[in-house]
Amino acid sequence: MHTILHGRLIISFIRFSRLNFYLLFGQIIILLLPFTLFAQQPESSHSEVEQQLEAITENSEDNETEDDSFIQSMRQFLKHPINLSTANLATLQELSMFSAIQIQQLISYRNRLGSFISIYELQAIPSFDIRLIEKIRPYVTVSNLLNSREDMGKRMSDGTHTLLTRLTQVIEKSKGYLIAPGSQNNFYPGSNQKILVRYQYQYKNLLQYGILGEKDAGENLFKGAQKKGFDFYSAHFFVRNRGIIRSLAIGDFTVNLGQGLTQWQSLAFKKSSEVINNKRQLAVLRPYHSAGEINFHRGVGITIAKNKIEATSFLSYKKVDANIIYDSVGKADFISSFQNSGLHRTSSELNDKGAQRQFIVGGNVAYTSNRLHVGLNGVHYQFALPIKKPSDPYNLYSLAGNELGNYSLDYSFGYRNSHFFGEAAFTNSFDKAFINGLIISVDPKVDLSILYRNISKSYQSLYTNAFSENSFPTNEKGSYLGISTRPAVAWRVDAYADFYQFPWLKYQVDAPSIGKDYLLQVIYKPNKQLEMYIRYRTESKFKNFNPDDLILSPVMSVHRQNIRSQINFKINSIITFRNRVEMVWFAIRPSDTQTGFLAFSDCIVKPMMKRYSGGIRLQYFETDDYNCRIYAFENDLLYSFSIPVFYDKGFRYYLNFNYGLTKNTTLWLRWSQTIYKDKSSIGTGLDEISGNKKSEIKMQWQFQF
Numbered sequence: 001m002h003t004i005l006h007g008r009l010i011i012s013f014i015r016f017s018r019l020n021f022y023l024l025f026g027q028i029i030i031l032l033l034p035f036t037l038f039a040q041q042p043e044s045s046h047s048e049v050e051q052q053l054e055a056i057t058e059n060s061e062d063n064e065t066e067d068d069s070f071i072q073s074m075r076q077f078l079k080h081p082i083n084l085s086t087a088n089l090a091t092l093q094e095l096s097m098f099s100a101i102q103i104q105q106l107i108s109y110r111n112r113l114g115s116f117i118s119i120y121e122l123q124a125i126p127s128f129d130i131r132l133i134e135k136i137r138p139y140v141t142v143s144n145l146l147n148s149r150e151d152m153g154k155r156m157s158d159g160t161h162t163l164l165t166r167l168t169q170v171i172e173k174s175k176g177y178l179i180a181p182g183s184q185n186n187f188y189p190g191s192n193q194k195i196l197v198r199y200q201y202q203y204k205n206l207l208q209y210g211i212l213g214e215k216d217a218g219e220n221l222f223k224g225a226q227k228k229g230f231d232f233y234s235a236h237f238f239v240r241n242r243g244i245i246r247s248l249a250i251g252d253f254t255v256n257l258g259q260g261l262t263q264w265q266s267l268a269f270k271k272s273s274e275v276i277n278n279k280r281q282l283a284v285l286r287p288y289h290s291a292g293e294i295n296f297h298r299g300v301g302i303t304i305a306k307n308k309i310e311a312t313s314f315l316s317y318k319k320v321d322a323n324i325i326y327d328s329v330g331k332a333d334f335i336s337s338f339q340n341s342g343l344h345r346t347s348s349e350l351n352d353k354g355a356q357r358q359f360i361v362g363g364n365v366a367y368t369s370n371r372l373h374v375g376l377n378g379v380h381y382q383f384a385l386p387i388k389k390p391s392d393p394y395n396l397y398s399l400a401g402n403e404l405g406n407y408s409l410d411y412s413f414g415y416r417n418s419h420f421f422g423e424a425a426f427t428n429s430f431d432k433a434f435i436n437g438l439i440i441s442v443d444p445k446v447d448l449s450i451l452y453r454n455i456s457k458s459y460q461s462l463y464t465n466a467f468s469e470n471s472f473p474t475n476e477k478g479s480y481l482g483i484s485t486r487p488a489v490a491w492r493v494d495a496y497a498d499f500y501q502f503p504w505l506k507y508q509v510d511a512p513s514i515g516k517d518y519l520l521q522v523i524y525k526p527n528k529q530l531e532m533y534i535r536y537r538t539e540s541k542f543k544n545f546n547p548d549d550l551i552l553s554p555v556m557s558v559h560r561q562n563i564r565s566q567i568n569f570k571i572n573s574i575i576t577f578r579n580r581v582e583m584v585w586f587a588i589r590p591s592d593t594q595t596g597f598l599a600f601s602d603c604i605v606k607p608m609m610k611r612y613s614g615g616i617r618l619q620y621f622e623t624d625d626y627n628c629r630i631y632a633f634e635n636d637l638l639y640s641f642s643i644p645v646f647y648d649k650g651f652r653y654y655l656n657f658n659y660g661l662t663k664n665t666t667l668w669l670r671w672s673q674t675i676y677k678d679k680s681s682i683g684t685g686l687d688e689i690s691g692n693k694k695s696e697i698k699m700q701w702q703f704q705f
Helices: 002-014 018-037 049-059 070-079 089-095 098-115 119-124 130-139 152-159 348-354
Strands: 161-169 194-201 205-217 232-242 245-257 286-287 297-306 309-320 323-325 334-336 358-370 372-386 401-415 418-427 430-441 446-455 474-489 491-502 512-525 530-544 555-570 575-587 592-604 612-624 649-660 665-675 693-704
Touching: 070 130, 089 098, 098 418, 098 430, 119 130, 130 297, 130 693, 152 194, 232 474, 245 309, 245 358, 323 348, 430 491, 512 665
Parallel strands: 334 372
Antiparallel strands: 161 194, 161 693, 194 205, 205 232, 232 245, 245 286, 245 297, 297 309, 309 358, 323 334, 358 372, 372 401, 401 418, 418 430, 430 446, 446 474, 474 491, 491 512, 512 530, 530 555, 555 575, 575 592, 592 612, 612 649, 649 665, 665 693
């Protein structure tokens, strides 16, 4: 049955047209239902994380994060599961799989009844169910054994050394590689390979150090502007839980404070199908060992903890990319904007590299008990060149000058089945920002989340990631309500409503505006082998709309609706299928509605006790315009993920394969290709590719010893 089903799905992709648009959607939804008859073997689902990562890419203007710290951390927990009988608050938060109220209830249960006997004892905790327990099971354990004291000698000698190299290349060359040297036009001087080399040593979650080098496509390697080798280097040394030293960071590291109004550099999720998990909760200091060139500090940081008091301080000095404006005699005058691409290929990109020097000092002092947390946070920036944004009206309250200070008080309090949290922040100019939230378990089967933010139009910050509609916390007021219910063992219903307003102008919005966002998702998981969900989301906000080229751009309401159906199904211990169908409607005027469609089918093969595994995806997409773009998470190489944005019309497929050459050596290969219909070129500017195909190959090799 499943073979026939997937054959029909692929044929439907090929025969797709606007006339059968809605018929195809209905057909696939109906065809997916019989999969419930074939469940046989267990599989852990990661669809929640995939949806959260898709939401991050969508909210960050299609910029995929290169921060793989989250994936590396989860892989480490697979090797060394957390002992729930002894894990402290910081360790449980580091796992990033529990909500604040779940952590609160777990610790309270353990304090009353002692160590866990079995992981399934978690069912006695009100907000824990079988679905959650199965999800966390690979990453946790229960044991009455106390952690043995591990000195530095053991940490330095008994860990694992890992050497990883990765090469990525688009097969078709773009214009940037075809322009001959000597031309007056910009061109890419380096090869079209992206190369990553990373060495890392790690002992459990207690000690790690390493170095990384990365070159983007088009950048030189050991020549030209990069005579020292790679365009980007990163090194770190990080120690945890050594006496009163909770964390010690030397080199590159990230800082996370409060609820993200003052500082938050690690991966953080915003609005997604995980409607309850909207509280920021991670350790203040974390090691940085990713290829992203922007969102980290470079210097030294230390966290000292004694009893219920914890104090952190850090110093950082780093050169960052920025656009320099020169005065009449050619001397650097001021910075007009920061550059966050990390690309250094053309002469203009190279001129921006390291143009701004910033010195940062900061820290926090916090008191934490079983129920109460209070923390004082502060970060101060000093810039070598003053910042002066262009004089557009929406930039009236933008960051300006040679310095910036962000300071805040963050707090949380838990009582029984409720957890209150928040942060009150202000700048050195006394511009204010507030976030307050409440999570309530109103019933063993119902959880509720309420969050209010009020961020003034003049509040500015760097390296922040608060819960907000904007990419950065500024110029926003909003109220969020999320509810998660489990009406039966196999069912879960999640929903949220978010109402927000922007008191001042924004980029491409030439007036104060409002917006609203709703999501409803229903998940059906009758057993360990099958998971189905259907999601509906609708959003309305304002945007400039000026087709008649008026002097003043009218601001009109923009409506976007999205519906998605997905199934994850494990046929047996070897083969897993995954299918998704998604549609989008976008309209500024009711008479001018644009549509988008995407459908894919995955087959993932993981034989037991074999050295190899792999997977394949077949996908079709069609949209009327970029406004109807659709995002889709793709399985990738180890420590890597891909979330392309799809628009226009075409097919895409990819193949993944990995093979264990020896006990300590593994090879990964990935081939992907997008084929567009009725297009003679792909991309713009120097990234324009002649033809209708874009093909990419990735190779990765890892050696552990």
